[in-house]
Amino acid sequence: xxxxxxxxxxxxxxxxxxxxxxxxxxxxxxxxxxxxxxxxxxxxxxxxxxxxxxxxxxxxxxxxxxxxxxxxxxxxxxxxxxxxxxxxxxxxxxxxxxxxxxxxxxxxxxxxxxxxxxxxxxxxxxxxxxxxxxxxxxxxxxxxxxxxxxxxxxxxxxxxxxxxxxxxxxxxxxxxxxxxxxxxxxxxxxxxxxx
Amino acid sequence: xxxxxxxxxxxxxxxxxxxxxxxxxxxxxxxxxxxxxxxxxxxxxxxxxxxxxxxxxxxxxxxxxxxxxxxxxxxxxxxxxxxxxxxxxxxxxxxxxxxxxxxxxxxxxxxxxxxxxxxxxxxxxxxxxxxxxxxxxxxxxxxxxxxxxxxxxxxxxxxxxxxxxxxxxxxxxxxxxxxxxxxxxxxxxxxxxxx
Amino acid sequence: xxxxxxxxxxxxxxxxxxxxxxxxxxxxxxxxxxxxxxxxxxxxxxxxxxxxxxxxxxxxxxxxxxxxxxxxxxxxxxxxxxxxxxxxxxxxxxxxxxxxxxxxxxxxxxxxxxxxxxxxxxxxxxxxxxxxxxxxxxxxxxxxxxxxxxxxxxxxxxxxxxxxxxxxxxxxxxxxxxxxxxxxxxxxxxxxxxx
Amino acid sequence: xxxxxxxxxxxxxxxxxxxxxxxxxxxxxxxxxxxxxxxxxxxxxxxxxxxxxxxxxxxxxxxxxxxxxxxxxxxxxxxxxxxxxxxxxxxxxxxxxxxxxxxxxxxxxxxxxxxxxxxxxxxxxxxxxxxxxxxxxxxxxxxxxxxxxxxxxxxxxxxxxxxxxxxxxxxxxxxxxxxxxxxxxxxxxxxxxxx
DNA sequence: GACTAAGCGAGACGGTACGTCGCGTCTTAAA
DNA sequence: TTTAAGACGCGACGTACCGTCTCGCTTAGTC
Numbered sequence: 078x079x080x081x082x083x084x085x086x087x088x089x090x091x092x093x094x095x096x097x098x099x100x101x102x103x104x105x106x107x108x109x110x111x112x113x114x115x116x117x118x119x120x121x122x123x124x125x126x127x128x129x130x131x132x133x134x135x136x137x138x139x140x141x142x143x144x145x146x147x148x149x150x151x152x153x154x155x156x157x158x159x160x161x162x163x164x165x166x167x168x169x170x171x172x173x174x175x176x177x178x179x180x181x182x183x184x185x186x187x188x189x190x191x192x193x194x195x196x197x198x199x200x201x202x203x204x205x206x207x208x209x210x211x212x213x214x215x216x217x218x219x220x221x222x223x224x225x226x227x228x229x230x231x232x233x234x235x236x237x238x239x240x241x242x243x244x245x246x247x248x249x250x251x252x253x254x255x256x257x258x259x260x261x262x263x264x265x266x267x268x269x270x271x272x
Numbered sequence: 273x274x275x276x277x278x279x280x281x282x283x284x285x286x287x288x289x290x291x292x293x294x295x296x297x298x299x300x301x302x303x304x305x306x307x308x309x310x311x312x313x314x315x316x317x318x319x320x321x322x323x324x325x326x327x328x329x330x331x332x333x334x335x336x337x338x339x340x341x342x343x344x345x346x347x348x349x350x351x352x353x354x355x356x357x358x359x360x361x362x363x364x365x366x367x368x369x370x371x372x373x374x375x376x377x378x379x380x381x382x383x384x385x386x387x388x389x390x391x392x393x394x395x396x397x398x399x400x401x402x403x404x405x406x407x408x409x410x411x412x413x414x415x416x417x418x419x420x421x422x423x424x425x426x427x428x429x430x431x432x433x434x435x436x437x438x439x440x441x442x443x444x445x446x447x448x449x450x451x452x453x454x455x456x457x458x459x460x461x462x463x464x465x466x467x
Numbered sequence: 468x469x470x471x472x473x474x475x476x477x478x479x480x481x482x483x484x485x486x487x488x489x490x491x492x493x494x495x496x497x498x499x500x501x502x503x504x505x506x507x508x509x510x511x512x513x514x515x516x517x518x519x520x521x522x523x524x525x526x527x528x529x530x531x532x533x534x535x536x537x538x539x540x541x542x543x544x545x546x547x548x549x550x551x552x553x554x555x556x557x558x559x560x561x562x563x564x565x566x567x568x569x570x571x572x573x574x575x576x577x578x579x580x581x582x583x584x585x586x587x588x589x590x591x592x593x594x595x596x597x598x599x600x601x602x603x604x605x606x607x608x609x610x611x612x613x614x615x616x617x618x619x620x621x622x623x624x625x626x627x628x629x630x631x632x633x634x635x636x637x638x639x640x641x642x643x644x645x646x647x648x649x650x651x652x653x654x655x656x657x658x659x660x661x662x
Numbered sequence: 663x664x665x666x667x668x669x670x671x672x673x674x675x676x677x678x679x680x681x682x683x684x685x686x687x688x689x690x691x692x693x694x695x696x697x698x699x700x701x702x703x704x705x706x707x708x709x710x711x712x713x714x715x716x717x718x719x720x721x722x723x724x725x726x727x728x729x730x731x732x733x734x735x736x737x738x739x740x741x742x743x744x745x746x747x748x749x750x751x752x753x754x755x756x757x758x759x760x761x762x763x764x765x766x767x768x769x770x771x772x773x774x775x776x777x778x779x780x781x782x783x784x785x786x787x788x789x790x791x792x793x794x795x796x797x798x799x800x801x802x803x804x805x806x807x808x809x810x811x812x813x814x815x816x817x818x819x820x821x822x823x824x825x826x827x828x829x830x831x832x833x834x835x836x837x838x839x840x841x842x843x844x845x846x847x848x849x850x851x852x853x854x855x856x857x
Numbered sequence: 858g859a860c861t862a863a864g865c866g867a868g869a870c871g872g873t874a875c876g877t878c879g880c881g882t883c884t885t886a887a888a
Numbered sequence: 889t890t891t892a893a894g895a896c897g898c899g900a901c902g903t904a905c906c907g908t909c910t911c912g913c914t915t916a917g918t919c
Contacts, residue, residue: 082869100373100377105900113870116870116871117870125900174372174375177369177432177433178370178371178373178374179373180369181366182293182370191435195434195435223445223449226430227446229425229429230421230424230425230430231418233425237376238372238390238428239386240386240390241417250418254450254453255449255450258448258452258453262452298879301879303892307892310893311894312890312891314881314882320880469895472896489763493874494874494875496874506876507896510895515874515875564767565763565766566763567823568684568685568760568763570823571683571759571760572759585823589824610835613839616819616820619819620812620820621816623819623822624818627818628765628775628780629776640805644812644840645812645843648840648842689906689907690905699865699866700907701868701909702864702865702866704908709906710905
């Protein structure tokens, strides 16, 4: 399969996504704009969501990587901030909004998304948590999945449901809210016994 | 419009939502099953999403209410657990999955959802936080929106993206993770200075 | 269903048939030329062959009728000549050529053709033969189906296979060749014993 | 082109024709089943009909030949019966049904068919008529083309249009119906003057 | 025995049309 | 007036084959 063809498809897809989101994306449109036959597109992508996902994955490749910093809090902020930025100021936000319903409707697609994005993010969380624990920044015994959900849940909640802005300080505010639990400064037990 | 007609429409809609989610919901189907003409349905609901939203709102009416309990932690757990339960074990989960993309695509719809559901939940959060602060359960100066996002973000993240289960203990785990921050047991400053 | 719509469809179909035969007939083309949506066409006609058949039937309505004449030979000539003329000098010839393969491929279509055209023609043959026998023009005991096949077989053979022309005198030549058998002037037995 | 390749192509074609007629024949299918590349097939056959015709011709090679018998009637019966049999009980019937429309659509193809099959049959008719006339079995001055049309027209009419069966006795019935005219036992003039 | 030229397999590709789905609009007649 | 009934235009879907093309890999035939 010709590499050039793939690139033409993805470029056209990206353009159409910018212009009208996943909703405005049609295989016919991509075919028209890219000059690639509809058949050829279907040869490679099962559906228009598959196409959109491909673009999304292309954009996310580097988002997951988090540089090693001095302290865990900064690393977490950088990590979350990566998501906030890409979701808030690129087309990825709109694409995510448009795709999310299809993750549930098309199991294959959902699986792809979870494997490519959620799982990677999860692995990164695990790595950061381990490093943080080793450093003594974090308390031992953390439930990494919960860490993950708490860090990114709020971000996606805003993007998908509440409509609240993904602003600059968001990542920091989220991390700071979770930090006390992460460090164990105020354990659940302590809290429960505090009244 | 006759009340009975509305009820027949909504019943049929609910049935179809159960059977095939938002994706399997078609105005034609509702018309066929309810015996109400398509025209009549369109007179009342701008689109099929509008219909689905109507059903969703109907189901949510009572979900937001949280009984007054002895301590704030229990109240929060009850509050979050309400969402976990309704999203995890009724059709509301599937309906939400199916609707969420349309909230971004159809502004009117998104606005309706935010006003009817997000805003109510937000108000409830505000009420709980105020009461908790008054009681001394919570520290003063909390950012209610962040509280809201932290409590519900993880739940929706699981439902919509990670596919992780909405299990029984989820609400409690989330609340316990946020509590330290809520009580101020481990302030961000404390954390930052802890290394 | 609006009568006007049907007429627009059939007119466009007829035009396209004239221009390119059944091969050049496409539902999309009919839709484009008639201004009737493709969907609507499919609502009424199962396939493009069904469409072509409809046009063909429309043209044939009056072909089968044969006026009552003085003698049977003239009636038969008129009958066969009707077919020769319509197949040789209208689009019906091309349409028949284009459809015939589909009669075998699509049973429904073949059945329709046989019921609407073959069976009617057969009935007419039967009528003519009976009248002829009653008159004394024809011998009794004729196998009407064989009469039918002998009168029209050669015409269609030329149209579909040999490519020989459907000229003016054809009907007469065919009838005259069959007449001896029809009248019994030279019975098969006589022939067999003649050498 | 290697002879073996041709054979593999034709075998696969024959199989596919058996399974689904001309309609079920696709170049892609032939390529797949024969293991011969599509390109190679197109190098040799202009279209799928060309392919089907090739198979058809291969089968017909020996059908035209008629053994010399004692009397002309028997020869004609044998001749017609050859066609009835091959069309009625081998794939040739289905192939003919499938190809006939293409004879009109593709001039090249139609010409090939007429030259290879119709013309040969025509020549054979001419030969039989000449011999029959010489023998005194047939009257002089016969229009051989009409003889041809009358003998085979009914057979193809049944195959292609009326759907009537190509049964055992058909050839004999057809020949017996034409014999009076062939022998001149009842001349057209006689018939016309008979009332 | 190496060297070219042709024939071939593999399969990507542009293209046309297919027949289907569901949308939302519109018209008509009855209640 | 409101409704049921349903025809309609429309846009897109995903599929099937078509016939063309390019690319290496054989495989002879030629020097």
